[in-house]
Amino acid sequence: MKPVITMDDKELIRLFQERDERAVAECERQYAAFCRRIAANLLDSPEDVEEILNDVWLAAWQRIPPLVPDSVKAFLGKLVRDISISRFRKERAEKRFGGPAAVLDELDDCIPSSFSVEEEIEAGELSRLIDGWLRAQKTDERVLFVRRYYFGESVKALAAAYGCSEARMAQIMLRLRRSLAKAIEKWRD
């Protein structure tokens, strides 16, 4: 059997920089399952998922170069999430995407009540803050939060994976969201 050789990120980025179309094929081979997992949680049908993935490969092709991501996987994860949410905004009226709507509604709880809509935290700073807060959580709870708000997995799915009821999982999530809101408030003060 022919061995499967996995290209490292450096080599993959080099292919993009040389405008070699194998970059897209290799990206798809290595990261399609990862991207599909996120998109499948956020979108309603496999057809939509495949369309989003095509958009992701295209966006990667268009952005590298000039961009040189530290981690191709994290970069593609961000693209899937960005493209999914942008599509959700456009097609919200058709009620085609239940995933992002529920996730966004819940994320309201992460905003401290003392914050106004106009009050902003620079995007990179907010990511670092969330990253630091996540690392301070217990492993199971950190994983649950990332699966819900990064991968977009449903509360029902997480409850099944964790072995508890949906109501219990909703409680855990609410507590985590409020904890993040406190961390953001503390950061500002």
Added chain:
Amino acid sequence: MKREDIYEGMSGIGPDLIEEAEKHVFAARRKPKIFRWAAAAAVFVLLCGVGVYGAAGGFTVRKLLVNGYEVSANISRIPMQEITGRVNEASEIIPEQYKTFPSYSSMYPGSFYKDVSSAEEAAAYIGYDKLQIPVFPYDHTDNFQVMVVGDPNGRISQIQIMRDTYSEKVSAQNWTTLFTEHYDKNVFDIGFAGDPSAEIQEFTTGNGLRCIVFEANAQLEGRKYMTAYITTGDVVYMCNSAFNTADLAEAEKIIHDWAESIK
């Protein structure tokens, strides 16, 4: 600050946290699942257990360690000399697309789309004698297209016929995909269902073909989807339907009729 800011902030967390979440297995015990399938006149064999289910019938179905399944099909690549239709025009069009592709374009330069109005027109356009396009039970059709994928040298690697159909209650899409000698793998990774609600079943059609069926809850409350796969080696057939849970029986019938139409 808006909720979208938090969503975008989550996109910038460390890659190690993403990796951890992807691989972590909770210690808690999962509840047993109840499998359901009620299509009439078909004998269904339920697959269960953990690990690789096997590669019989041209498919490999793998249960993921955490949630869901992945399925891939073993394929035989078709020599280009057996594809004689006008689809070969893509060999000239695609290299031109690569040359003229502006960086801001929303099109991927390696794909070329041709609108068709019927299965007969699609088959004639491709010109592959052994190609059979499944007859779908509904006349309402949107987006009937042939998609051709090629490289900057004009080598065609995939040809796919895509068709959307719908009844009053169920929307469905089906894809018929051919792989040429220029496709670089012997395996096509075709499906993934990453939800704990995902169930996988299979049945053998009246024509002796193995049909793999995924069923899972959609994220929208009360909605489900069902995706079926059949391969004849040189061609991979896929059909997806999305529907309200109450219309499960109609969706099952659509999948069943679709599968039986493949000879």
